[in-house]
Amino acid sequence: MIHIDPWEKTWVYIVGLLIVVMLGSILYTAFANSIHPPSNVETIDSASLHLSKEFAEDNLGVKTRADGSVTVTMVAARYGFYPQRIEVPANTPIRFRIASLDVVHGLHIPETNLATMVIPGFVSEVNTTIPKPGEYPLFCNEYCGLGHHYMWSRVTVTPDTTTN
């Protein structure tokens, strides 16, 4: 067998423990708290979004469902998110559904975990709640062409009136 110094062996055990703790916390949050990255594997024909029921222009925007939770339907296209201004309540489950009309885009509301890539041919879905009311930008964070940095929207998070 190979020669390993006892100190190095101890170090390898410490490293192993470190990895177990880190992977353990990830597995715990994934399965106990159901925290997963957006992974819904749902296809859509980006060339005919306007003909689809969900992503036709008239159906975009914020809708409140019977249980009080909110669904936001959006389209990303060079160089904007449509609708360009939305209002959602704080502390309320939000389901974001978004599709790209053209190239790859990314969506992120800073200081929240509301983030996903928007890939032509697929519907991205993110479920989250935003705890803090305020004015937020919603940025495109994947290079989508020479106007990439002009691609952003405004999100107003209103104080949640139902719980107060």
Added chain:
Amino acid sequence: MNNNAKPVGLALTHMWVAFAVFLLAAVLGFYQVLERAELIPALTWDEGYYLSVTAHGVIMAFVFTTFFIVGFGYYTAATSLERSLWNPPLAWAGFWTMMLGVLLAVYALFTGQATVLYTFYPPMTAHWTFYVGAALLVVGSIAWIVIMIVMTWQWKKDNPGQPVPLPMFGTTTNAILWLWTLIGVAVEVVFQLIPLSLGWVDTVDVGLARTLFAWTLHPIVYFWLIPAYLALYMFVPKAAGGRLFSDEMARVAFIMLLIFGLPIGFHHLYMDPFQAAGWKLLHGFGTFMVAIPTLITGFTVIASLELAARLRGGKGLFGWLKALPWNNSMVLAAVLALLLLTAGGFGGMINASYAMNAMVHNTAWVPGHFHLIFGGTTVIMYFAIAYYLWPSLTGKTLYSERMARTQLWLWFIGILVLTLPWHALGLMGQPRRIASIPYDTPLVQAWDPYEYGMVLGGVIMTIAAALFVWNLFMTHRRGAAAGHREVEYAQPVHPVLKLPGPLNGFALWNWILAVYMIVDFGAPLLQFFFIETFDATSWGW
């Protein structure tokens, strides 16, 4: 070893190409940081910015690294095995293929027909010369892979039962890693992007393209990093005046980089909708495993340094640090590289974290992270390797040792001044890859001071880049003739006389890797043929 037998011309030619394009890309980087800070309104130019970002990324990540690694590999093979290079004409054919590829890509880039960034995600499409150029760069590097594998195989045949010298074992690991790595992007470029750019097909499946790119995108960083680790193992202990703490653990680390470095690319796809959560979790698992060889390397290298310092009379728990030969550029670079690796590794753990990644994904944090770990750890060791090899390659003493030390410190400081604010900007939500900051929202006002900090970092790094190339140029041109210095490799504390087969060869690991790759990429790739997917709209981008 007889100097005529060393592939000096090959090594020097490859490395000069690497360092010349490095300087060009460094200047482009400085332009970008200055343009984006909006200090000089006349510089604001969206088209120029994105063209520059594409050229900077392509050159630094693909051209600079590949030429350096190939040239360094040839020299390491000949000097560590003490035999002349196998098939130099093949090596030169590889070099010219790579050069042709670079010229084609440069044409597309600098005529503004390939402003697709270095990740070239479809359906955005560049001129066909960009993809054919990239393909030729990869094809040329295959000559190097073949030569490394053949030389190791021949040496093993001539020395049955003997351990392959560690420098060559590491270099061959890297050649095999690169062979596995390039498959993903090669399939994407040949079957999707070249046909798309030539108009043979109207559009492509973007999910499939991104999955193939992810195959390559992670292990390629180990292709860049392994030469830096090699220097830490094979040059640093000797330069510090000691021995390598453990030869066997170095081999274990290389093998682990090969096995765990490859099947983990989906941590680049955590935020993508077309792969299911379970696959991402599986790749996330491997991503944490790959921290192990890095932590082993840290231990072995620091233990080697401590051993050397104590041999030089160093005392105390940390007092031995004072006894290190700080005026030796190899030792200095190693310490600075390990410090940057610690900081960068910490950030990497955050990126790798399956769910936490959402907070930093595609923000300025990400380029901050990879500049710290690639520009920091990896490139600083490339500098040290060049300073060490230049006298051996040119037969002249280094033009200025002092300039070399100053340059390493400047680069180290510059990297920190550049990347710490960059990370902070990411946490404040700044998206990556933006030419200017047109957002009219209060959050954005807090970004300014960090932007200015980055400009200062850019100034320092550009000066350091110029000093580096100047020192090498003056050595080559004007250095005092001193005869070709021999390359000296560190000896291990415990000489390795016999090794178990798996630590002296790759057959077993290739089989394991084949199974691991099929498990990790098989279904995720095949799904695009089983489910009904829609290609991107074919309007031409």
